[in-house]
Amino acid sequence: MDNHCLEHQNMLGEKLYNAIFPRHPEMAIKLTGMLLELPVPVLDQMIHDEKLLSAGLQKALSTLQSSTEKCMFKIVQDDTDSDSTDSLGDQLYDLVDIHNTGHSEKITGMLLELGRNEVKKLVSDSQLLEQKIHIAQEALEQKMPDERKVSNSSDFDDVKEKLGEKIFEQVEKIDPQNCAYITGMLLEMPCNSLAELLKSPEQLNEKIQIAALALKDG
Structure with missing residues (x-):
């Protein structure tokens, strides 16, 4: 934060x-x-x-x-309205829109497909929601033409390729079955971010787990 x-x-x-x-x-x-x-x-x-x-x-x-250890809890604004899918969708959209992804409607629609119970968790857990938004945004960017990926610099391509090879080696150790797909997702990140990931095994492992979760949910 x-x-x-x-x-x-x-x-x-x-x-x-x-x-x-x-x-x-x-x-x-x-x-x-x-x-x-x-x-x-x-x-x-x-x-x-x-x-x-x-x-x-x-x-x-x-x-x-009730002596429950669970501190995260949902707020029921109205017994009838809060139980409707529309209400959950509105709450989810407002929270997604705050992240300024430029794809609020599409990402909200993707997250609503996860099911009612999962959406309730997302509305009450900001960290989980942020992870899911990041996953959905990456999925959208993979499907859409991205001019940012086009570069006339051979040096840039060489750096990206070398980073990709190193990332792949690390991903293969953690998730050999999906290493190619996960590496592809991670390579959507800027080169400087990828270099930082390679310096921090914990952050890299977290990104790999998020990508693996996206595969499961998909």
């Missing part, structure tokens, strides 16, 4: 705490922490929507009372 996002989340945390403390002074810190697990767009809306805040607090209290 960059400094701007962190500052924004801290500001949201302060506002939430100030709104929660008068109602639940002894549990204000705990409840605020639980609500901060929600996506930032939901928190922004919650601060300005008394009904949504009350629903969130009720869910948090229920979670605490």
